[in-house]
Amino acid sequence: MAASHNRVDCENTEGLRNWLLxxxxxxxxxxxxxxxxxxxxxxxxxxxxxxxxxxxxxxxxATGLSERGRELLAHVIDFHRRAKKRAAQSSLGGRSTRTFSKAPF
Structure with missing residues (x-):
């Protein structure tokens, strides 16, 4: 489902580009x-x-952890801040701008 949705997005974007050209x-x-x-x-x-x-x-x-463990730990450092931000956005009924952070690994 997601792949077909992404394909449609790409096709629509290309169509928009061609139309603008x-x-x-x-x-x-x-x-x-x-x-x-x-x-x-x-x-x-x-x-x-x-x-x-x-x-x-x-x-x-954090040498006592595996590389993946270090990445996971580094990613959860500000979990509560991000979770609080998402909760605030949800309480607005989705009207706020959503920001995406880069993947932790």
Whole structure:
């Protein structure tokens, strides 16, 4: 089911791209990175910096655990913060913007 849903998403995205290219007037250059304004660095939350440092230390120094065990432990460091955030989003009836974090491994 998920694979067919992903396939449909890809087909729709490609169809949208092709349609937009058909509408695009001739003589317009493609966007390039050199034309973009410089990106201002984003300041990270000090608490997130501390959590990331702790996750790194767990991955490097929890030698009594397997590699997978270290990754799992590093991932659950801020479990309660993430769970609380999801609960708050659920209480809004799904109206908030959902953010995805990268996979722990």
């Amino acid at each position: 058909e509408l695009r007037p001739g003589g317009i250059e493609w966007w390039s990175r050199r034309d973009a304004a410089p990106v201002a660095p984003v300041e990270q939350d000090p608490a997130e910096l501390r959590r990331e440092r702790l996750r790194r230390l767990v991955r490097e120094q």
